[in-house]
Amino acid sequence: MRLTLTVNGRPTSADHVWEGESLLYVLRERLGLPGSKNACEQGECGSCTVRLDGELVCACLVAAGQAEGAEVRTVEGMAGPDGELSPLQAAFVETGAVQCGFCTPGLLLAAEELLARAPHPGDADIREALAGNLCRCTGYENILDAVRLAASRAAQAPTDPNGGPDHDR
Amino acid sequence: MTVEPTAAPAAEPVIERPAARTATAPGVVPPPSGLTQRGDTAPDTSGGVGESTQRPDGVLKVTGEFAYASDLWHRDMLWGHTLRSPHAHAEIRSLDVAEALAVPGVYAVLTHEDLPAATHYGLEFADQPVLAVDRVRYQGEAVALVAADHPETARRAAERVRVEYAPLPVVHDEASATAPDAPVLHPERDDHHAPFVPHPNVVHRQPVTSGDPEGAEALAEVVVRGEYTVGMQDQAFLGPESGLAVPAEDGGIDLYVATQWLHVDQRQLAPVLGLPPERVRLTLGGVGGAFGAREDLSMQAHACLLALRTGRPVKMVYNRQESFVGHVHRHPATLAYEHGATRDGQLVYVKGRIVLDGGAYASSSPAVVGNAASLGVGPYRVPHVAMEALALYTNNPPCGAMRGFGAVQACFAYETQMDRLAAALGMDPVELRQRNALAQGDLMPTGQPVDSPAPVAELLRRVRARPLPPEHPWEAVGAGGEPGVDPRELPGGLANSSQGEGIVRGVGYGVGIKNVGFSEGFDDYSTARVRLAAVAGEPVVTVHTAMAEVGQGGVTVHAQIARTELGVSQVSILPADTSVGSAGSTSASRQTYMTGGAVRNTCLAVRAELLRRGRERLGAAQPGWHEPGLRLRDGAVVTAGGARLASLVEVLGEDAIDLELEFRHRPTQPFDRETGQGFGHVQYSFCAHRAVVDVDVELGLVRVVELAAAQDVGRAINPRAVRGQIHGGSTQGLGLAVLEEILVGPDGTIRNPSFTDYLIPTILDVPPMPVDILELADEHAPYGLRGVGEAPTLSATPAIVAAIRQATGRALARVPVRPEHLTTGP
Ligand code: FES
Ligand code: FES
Helix, strand or coil: CCEEEEECCEEEEECCCCCCCEHHHHHHHHCCCCCCCCCCCCCCCCCCEEEECCEEEEHHHCEHHHHCCCEEECHHHCCCCCCCCCHHHHHHHHHCCCCCCCCHHHHHHHHHHHHHHCCCCCHHHHHHHCCCCCCCCCCCHHHHHHHHHHHHHHHHCCCCCCCCCCCCC | CECCCCCCCCCCCCCCCCCCCCCCCCCEECCCCCEEECCCCCCCCCCCCCCCCCCCCHHHHHHCCCCEHHHCEECCCEEEEEEECCCCCEEEEEEECHHHHCCCCEEEEECHHHCCCCCEECCCCCCEECCCCCEECCCCCEEEEEEECCHHHHHHHHHCCEEEEEECCCCCCHHHHHCCCCCCCCCCCCCCCHHHCCCCCEEEEEEEEECCHHHHHHHCCEEEEEEEEECECCCCCCCCCEEEEEECCCCCEEEEECCCEHHHHHHHHHHHHCCCHHHEEEEECECCCCCCCCCCCCCHHHHHHHHHHHCCCEEEECCHHHHHHHCCEECCEEEEEEEEECCCCCEEEEEEEEEEECCCCCCCHHHHHHHHHHCCCCCECCCEEEEEEEEECCCCCCEECCCCCCHHHHHHHHHHHHHHHHHHHCCCHHHHHHHCECCCCCECCCCCECCCCCCHHHHHHHHHHCCCCCCCCCEEECCCCCEEECHHHCCCHHHCCCCCCCEEEEEEEEEEEEEECCCCCCCCEEEEEEEEEEECCEEEEEEECCECCCCCCHHHHHHHHHHHHHCCCEEEECCCECCCCCCCCCCCCCHHHHHHHHHHHHHHHHHHHHHHHHHHHHCCCCHHHHCCCCEEECCEEECCCCCEEEEHHHHHCCCCEEEEEEEECCCCCCCCCCCCCCCCCCEEEEEEEEEEEEEECCCCEEEEEEEEEEEECCCCCCHHHHHHHHHHHHHHHHHHHHCCCECECCCCCECCCCCCCCCCCCCCCCCCCCEEEECCCCCCCHHHCCCCCCHHHHHHHHHHHHHHHHHHCCCCCEECCCHHHHHCCC
8 A cells, every 4th residue: 555644754665564554664674764774563661662642652553554643753753954963862862862773763752752741850741651662771860861951951941942843844 | 495586686784874764764763873963062081981861863863863662663564473382381293384474465484494503592601592493381482583575474474384383391499409309401502501401491500618607507596587579570672673684685684683792692693694704794773771681582583583584674562462472571489598697786697598490491590590699698797608599490481681680679688687687686777787797808608899889878877867757647627727638749640539538557678699791711802983174173982882872871971981081072982883893782881891991992992093193293392292291281282381282183184993892801710610709899899778568458559758869980971871870770679579470380381571560660659759869889890880780679679578568567589569468468
């Protein structure tokens, strides 16, 4: 089948998509966007987290057909047009929240969604929001630091709020 | 067995920058190319050793551009799939691939009959079939391979391979492995341990004896005995096993792969592919964590065989379920200990027996045995020791390397023994440990002197001195100022199972000892190639090693070292591949010591050559060149007094300096087979933990409230990365304490091969982890540093379980502790 959707603000389509293919497979293998990761393909790790019409989803659990006509946001769409990092991306690099980085794209999407709805989250809020995203390397301490840092910077610079969903458009 | 490819084979080298993989621009997505990084404030040389510089690959990783091995892509590639045995032990009666080959889109189906050369491989010795021949020895053993044009086609075709199995009796524990009529799993074995083992199903056995353990019994006033069990833990890296094999025009192969040690893969692959090693070229693909699980081959040989057979690039990526059978695990263990002490808490003797389940193939079992035996009494001074460790061959999943191997299992047992001994003596458990703590100058049970700092007592003092976290963290203040409950701070969390009643706090301690680097006489070395050149009027250093960056931050450290040693801001790290000499494995906490040491070593040689050239070219005019103590700083040569002699660019001119050198740590010795005596280890590493837990004693729910660590790292080359390693290691220790276990049935099959059923800690399970870093230099090591990554994995587990014991009063002799252990039984 032919699949038509908008990814990171760009209309795009993929041909010869199989019935059983997931949105994750289409992004990674057909659209050249391997930033969303594939650590379990069972909906249990969050490494494939993307926004589908604004909602956080595990792309591995979304059948490709369900994304027909939808707006998808992936990690590839987070940095600005000239490649400047979003505040969350910058905070992840600065705090050491990235080791192997396989969890990072999913965590960035989930943290971005959190900060968009709760700009001043407490630690318990951050933990709750990121509970679906496994990281095997960091023990999460620096990931918490990164989200706190991005939130505090956003509070100091109210004109550029936390790289929300419209950051790149 | 192949069908002719319908498209022309194309083996375009995968070395360009990524072409966007869109429908309009098909191309290749290569593994990460070089990482160039400037010091934070060019042109001076900040960003050197001791600073928390940022990862050079950090930006690529947060933008999704970093190419992991599972992201590699080639326009002509096929997908490989592995057919695996459903049985833990069976004879293969027949194998028929005709139906699978007939599936449209299938290009090749391979079985053992198609192997071109060597049929077996292995890390320490070659006991594992590339593809099963007439017998499978574990559930998940590879039997056949398929290459097809879509991963789903390959999977479905594999289902059509007809295999007739005749199940055999399953060997699953020590009793069934060593019974007189036990099936011998490797009757043909001829490895170097075979002549010495007590039974052919024992891979390796290592005793360690010192003093007079039998005679010492009479001297002990208090004796405690215990038997302990450690479950099978999985490394559970997030990036699945994956790689892309591309056939080359010279008949060789280029393999892009996520691994821990490129050259040991190459060494095992060449005989299997029937190629000379120089035609088996490996490049590191992006690695999504490792923790030991990538030390053995997984898909490497299979993808190469399919690629050579089809003439097409072949990609293989395991899914999570396959990953659980596609790599080795942490050895489950049973450990029996007896500790004797005087009434005032002086250890007199320790006897221990550690039985490790190695599963179907040897992997690194012998080294795991060596660690367990030699480190089995822990970081304590014990005059009389009788330890014994052995690994079994069984039909359980193969076990091998995982962070802290051998030492993790022992630490849970000896630390529990120390707590029991303290209780028997009526002593404080920390004080008992401190009284017997190992220190510099003491002898290990192997007779090896501890010849660098061993601040065991101090580490314990530090974690204990830290203020305790507040009690009742769930008590919240509601919006109107009225007292409330935040269920997120309770054991069980949002499941809302308790309002704070029936919750008991516990505090526990643990400390451990881990060896750093490869031990027992292994010729452990690393290689670094360093090039210093003037590029566009600026000095640039290029560092090339084969070190596997698996997330630990080795690439960060290499750039720091080059800046410090050569006084240059701009450093490029080339992709790791086999065109440079071996870096050894990213394991055993060794890479900063070994490849960091190699980078430093080559930088020093480059510096010496630069100064020689400078003296030659400029020395006649400037007497300062002949002073002692010249330094490289901020892109220039300066005298000890700080006078600038010349810029590096002036000295270099058009001629780059380019050197490749090997670096070795001091030699070690094998342990004596009877007594275990020998200078077996390069360096020791120590970490202590204090765990604070809240336990809902009625429901058996545990919440770790805080996990504090103190570790001696010798020198923190990158303090932030050091803390990251301690956090990560502590978290894996927490997982082993309360969550993680691969459940293997008596039939040898894995019951929980998914993240739904195998639970690794989430952000809700992991508490704040304050870290206290000591830097007591080891004079034998580069910069005085001490390997960091593994020690924190050891002591987190016993500290947490000790805390749960204190809260519940239960014995808890097995990890992981599950809720039912807290609500039923002793
Ligand atoms: S890959 Fe989708 S949740 Fe793990
Ligand atoms: S950084 Fe490796 S999984 Fe999170």
